[in-house]
Amino acid sequence: MxxxxxxxxxxxxxxxxxxxxxxxxxxxxxxxxxxxxxxxxxxxxxxxxxxxxxxxxxxxxxxxxxxxxxxxxxxxxxxxxxxxxxxxxxxxxxxxxxxxxxxxxxxxxxxxxxxxxxxxxxxxxxxxxxxxxxxxxxxxxxxxxxxxxxxxxxxxxxxxxxxxxxxxxxxxxxxxxxxxxxxxxxxxxxxxxxxxxxxxxxxxxxxxxxxxxxxxxxxxxxxxxxxxxxxxxxxxxxxxxxxxxxxxxTDLVRPVIARAEEFSGHRYGSNHVDDVRFRVVADHARSGVMLIGDGVTPGNDGRGYVLRRLLRRIVRSMRLLGVHEPVLPEFAKVVRDAMGPSYPELVSGFDRIEDIVRIEEEAFLSTLTSGSRIFDLAAEETKKAGGGILAGDKAFQLHDTYGFPIDLTLEMASEQGLSVDEDGFRTLMEEQRQRAKADAASRKSGHGDLSVYRQLLEQGGETQFLGYTDLQATAKVVGLLSGGVPVRSAKQGEKVELVLDRTPFYAESGGQVADTGVLLGSGVELKVHDVQKIVPGLFVHRVEVTEGEVGIDTELTGSVDQHRRMAIERSHSATHLVHAAVRGAYGKRAAQAGSLNSPGRMRFDFTTGGAVSADILTSVEEEVNDYLQTDVEVTSYVTTKDKALELGAVALFGEKYGNDVRVVDMGDYSRELCGGTHVRRIGQLGLVKLVADSSIGSGVHRVEALVGTDALRHVRKEQLLVSQLASTFKVPTDELPGRINDVLGRLRTAEKEIEQLRTQQVLGSAGSLAEKAQDVNGIALVAEKLGEGVDANGVRALATEIRGRLGARPGVVALFAPAGDKVSFVVATTAAARDKGLAAGKLVPSFAAVVGGRGGGKPDMAQGGGTEPAGVEQAIVALRDALAAT
Missing domain, CATH: 3.30.930.10 (Bira Bifunctional Protein; Domain 2)
Structure with missing residues (x-):
């Protein structure tokens, strides 16, 4: 069956x-x-x-x-x-x-x-x-x-x-x-x-x-x-x-293994090691496609990290089966064909799924190449030092700098007979995570005990939201919490959470930030700083009592900050229009992957199948602003989800919709399921100006825009800047780009000439430095700390020149160039020294730790850097001791 x-x-x-x-x-x-x-x-x-x-x-x-x-x-x-x-x-x-x-x-x-x-x-x-x-x-x-x-x-x-x-x-x-x-x-x-x-x-x-x-x-x-x-x-x-x-x-999983067999030439059931890899591929391919189908995109934390880990384990497993070409799009097709009869959204949204796995695989294959080299060096250093544990900071560097997931580092370490200091790695990860999220915890309830909020909901029912039509309304206090504990009243100076039976204040959701404003009653005044839906249906106002005392059953009149709300509504409506324009340019695969609608500024994330063209983004901006001139009415209505989708309304990935949904129409141009608030007519937006765009992950792009008066201020500021530059360069504004390019060209030429002069000056000291060579165990050693201002190219050139002046003697040149709180170094060896078994790359570990760094290279020349310039003198002594011991 x-x-x-x-x-x-x-x-x-x-x-x-x-x-x-x-x-x-x-x-x-x-x-x-x-x-x-x-x-x-x-x-x-x-x-x-x-x-x-x-x-x-x-x-x-x-x-x-x-x-x-x-x-x-x-x-x-x-x-x-x-x-x-x-x-x-x-x-x-x-x-x-x-x-x-x-x-x-x-x-x-x-x-x-x-x-x-x-x-x-x-x-x-x-x-x-x-x-x-x-x-x-x-x-x-x-x-x-x-x-x-x-x-x-x-x-x-x-x-x-x-x-x-x-x-x-x-x-x-x-x-x-x-x-x-x-x-x-x-x-x-x-x-x-x-x-x-x-x-x-x-x-x-x-x-x-x-x-x-x-x-x-x-x-x-x-x-x-x-x-x-x-x-x-x-x-x-x-x-x-x-x-x-x-x-x-089974019938839904075995086809993935069959495709992996075709790719690899190996057969499932032949041996346990290969079977493990086949099963990883089969399981993770299903999970990955299903997660992407529901709107998850690869990232570096949370759900995105889990997805990235699943996809990368597939690629890694296939490489261990001998397959080095891209495989994820083919496995995605197999999953689509197997699971599509039960989950038709996998078929209709497959273009987007295929794009995401392709881009992620391309990125990871590049990561594998660069990261594997770094891992091999770290593993070799660990073994040479007689250790069996790869340091936690090495694993963290692989993760943080090269995108290597820790499980991949663990697998590769195990293959080399090493373990990994996981505690050290996770400590560094947690420190990074805490730094990144330090400002977020105070605003949300997260994983806390929500029973007190559920109790308020049971006692008072759902909060009636009036904010679609009213920015001012009278309501009654039905709940007060201080530090998560119910209280009967709160006095001036206290910050509490307050629940009303009805409210005009919008609670943060759907990318739209919460309203702020005031609550006024008889002898009492409160500032509303934030509103959250801690549990579905319950609007929790985070307020500060600025005057009097508020208690249960107190009647208050809430007034939303109208100017701020209108700026937020302009941003939210602009997001819908930008979404429609992006879908028009890139097709259905350009699905919304996140948004933030704050006063006067919007942020919109969308999935893509590749690079995002600056020309297309310019066209998106022009198209949106052209449409604003039609000044169509923005309408909203409630209907069934199925009916809304029949009408062509766009539903967002990952959003939970009930049987009845709210649809927001902006003419025939944009139709979306949305619970947020919007302008009455699109002409109220005035101007939408894209001010930033960037890639924020595999297949996910972000655009940011200013709306209304904020956009106008930005344009005026840019105009002023252009006028000032034109005045400085003494040319009309339309000739400014050419004039700036001319100046930059001359500047680059001057910099090259200065660099050549510096190099000549540095090389001029080669003779005197070569004459200062010390004999260490039959090796002519030139080890010097250079002055500030010598760049890496100059150091390499000087080391090469000194080595040439040492002639046929066995010689080693080691030059250190401090620059602020860092130091770069180069080690070069003569042919006679290499004949004695002295390789530049193998000499670096003898002193690199002293300058807080590392490096490597070939037998004739190696280079690296560190973060402790004060250790240069000690590093020279360490190198001399290493040569003396050979």
Whole structure:
């Protein structure tokens, strides 16, 4: 039975049981606790947590999932995968244990002709939580399973929660006995290779506290409504029904391995080492394509780093299989063909996927070439020093400077019989990460305990947002928090979080920054500094009490900073227009990959299939400004997502949309799903001026623009600068470029002449320096610290000249040139010295550490640099000692 049929049978069965079919959510839902969606229940969390009422009592889905904790184990065994599909049926206060067990058993044991999976009941086992005798009784009653095939397990195995305070409960699992050839008798508690888990049924019935019952924590009470969350592993059921050994041999994965076999000429199943590489390729190709399909692009942190790591492990594995040409686009095509029937967005968006993997592979192949050389030098130095551990700072340099992922460094080190100081590497990484993110933590709630916000939502309901039409409104305070703790009031000078029953203030989302303004009441005034949606539907205002005292039920009138809001709206509307123009220039593959809409300035990131032409960006700017002159009305309306897409509305990758969506139209030019605020007519933008563009990652480009009066000020500033330059050069403005080029040309000529004079001056000292050569163990040594101002070219030229003046003698020349807080050096050897076994490159390590640097080169000449010029004298002594010891 093909995997697509397994999916279809599962969904049809539960639809026939009154469940609403819900499409898979994106792998990158907006959940601060998750990097990727890793379970079928994730998109239903708001219903389980009581944040919003469920729109249906029963649901079923096939959810795409990615788990990244075991990336390093993928391929080494057949059990670890990063991407998988989880089939689930869910009940929100409807049926409970009995209904869940009945339905699961019926589907997996019914004959294929009756729409089931036809698994033999005699080979099925069940596990239950150690305190859940009720479930054990239901398994016996409903299925007829004998007592010995129902096993009790502890909390680590059979208690479920979300990892944070909230819902929890016992779970029950279904296992399939693969037979004695796969392991020992005795059920799942004895051998989970022979007894394969295929389905987990979670009975969500309790509330847990700060400490999970898995760790001995108490159950705080019963949930007001009991829920069902189940998950059936599609890939596991597939390899049972397809009669193969593991997921890598199923119909959706084996084609990738087959393509890798064609590329490499190796055969899967020939030896374990190659099999590991084939499995890495197959697993990561699926995961990579699915992640890109949901809007992830390769980067250096977060989701982007995980994707980059997956793609680079594929390339690395293929090189170890002997393949050096590009492979990722071909593997992407195989994944598209295999997964497309279930996920048609992979087909419609394939051009973008192919572009991203191609660009990433090209970049990594270049990285492999340069980084491998650096790694080989570091590994050689480590071995020569008698060490077996590559230093953490070396691994960090490979990562930070050359883009080498740490797992690749670990693999290459292992191949050379070395380990890596991972603790040192991760310390340096954490220091860098903390520096980069020092200013971000204070604004968001991140992974904190959100229960207090959920409680406010339950008590007061969702905040009514009035800001689409009103910038001023009267509201009532329904919640106050100080330091995350509920309080009854706050006095002048205090900074607190405030929740209103209704608000005109926009909460930061969709790339649009939050509103600011004031809240006024009887004898009380508050400044609104920020607004965030900590949990869906709840607007949390971060305020400072500037006068009086505010308390629960206080009535306040909120006034949004109108001037600032209008500037933000101009930026947001400009982003839509730039998006439309970019799509017109580059096609659908130019998908939005991020944006920031702040007062008077917008930032827009988009995916590309290659270099972005400056001419096209100029055309984009002209096209947008031409369209502004039409002054069309900006309209918005709410419709179903399917209807919006039929109308041609653009949906953004990674965004979570409900059944009803808000569409923003700017004539026929731009139509997008958007929850932000916008101008009333596009003529209000005035002017859109692109001021910066850059590449921010593989296949992702960023443009920045100023809008409205900010754009006008920028243009005026540029005009003034041009006028000043024209006055300085005493030419009309239209002749300015030619005049500047002429001056620059003459300047470059003068610099070359000065450089030649400096070189001649430096070379003039070659004779006197050669005469100062000291005899060290039969070697003529010239080791000198040069004055400031001699560049690297001059140092090399001088060393070559001195070496020539040493004639037929065995000689070594070492010159050090300080420049501020750095020092460069060159070592040169004569032919007679090389005959004695003295190689310039091998002499460098004898002194490089003293000047805080390193270097290398050929036997006749080597060079390098350091960061401690004060160590030059000591370095000369070290070199002399090294020659004396030869």
């Amino acid at each position: 093909e995997t697509h049929e397994i999916n279809d049978r599962f969904l049809k069965f539960f639809e026939g049981q009154g469940h609403t079919r819900v499409p898979s959510a994106s792998l990158i839902l907006d959940d601060p606790n998750l990097l990727f969606v890793n379970a079928g229940m994730v998109q239903f969390k708001p219903y389980f947590l009581g944040e919003v009422p469920p729109p249906y009592p029963r649901a079923t889905s096939i959810q795409k999932c990615v788990r990244t904790g075991d990336i390093d184990e993928v391929g080494k065994t057949t059990r670890h995968n990063t991407f998988f599909q989880m089939a689930g049926n869910f009940s929100f206060g409807d049926y409970f244990k009995e209904g869940a067990i009945e339905r699961a058993w019926e589907l997996i044991t019914s004959s294929t002709s009756d729409g089931g999976f036809g698994l033999d009941p005699a080979r099925l086992w069940a596990t239950v939580y150690e305190d859940d005798s009720e479930s054990a009784g239901l398994w016996r009653k409903i299925t007829g399973l004998p007592t010995e095939r129902i096993q009790y397990r502890g909390a680590d195995d059979n208690y479920w929660d979300m990892g944070v305070p909230g819902p929890g409960g016992p779970c029950s699992e279904i296992y399939y006995d693969r037979g004695p050839e796969y392991g020992r008798e005795g059920g799942p508690v004895v051998d989970e290779d022979r007894y394969l888990e295929i389905w987990n049924l979670v009975f969500m019935q309790e509330i847990r506290g700060e400490v999970s019952p898995k760790k001995g924590g108490p159950v705080l009470g019963e949930l007001p409504t009991k829920n069902i969350d189940t998950g059936m592993g599609i890939e596991r059921v597939a390899y049972l029904l397809q009669g193969v050994e593991n997921v890598y041999e």
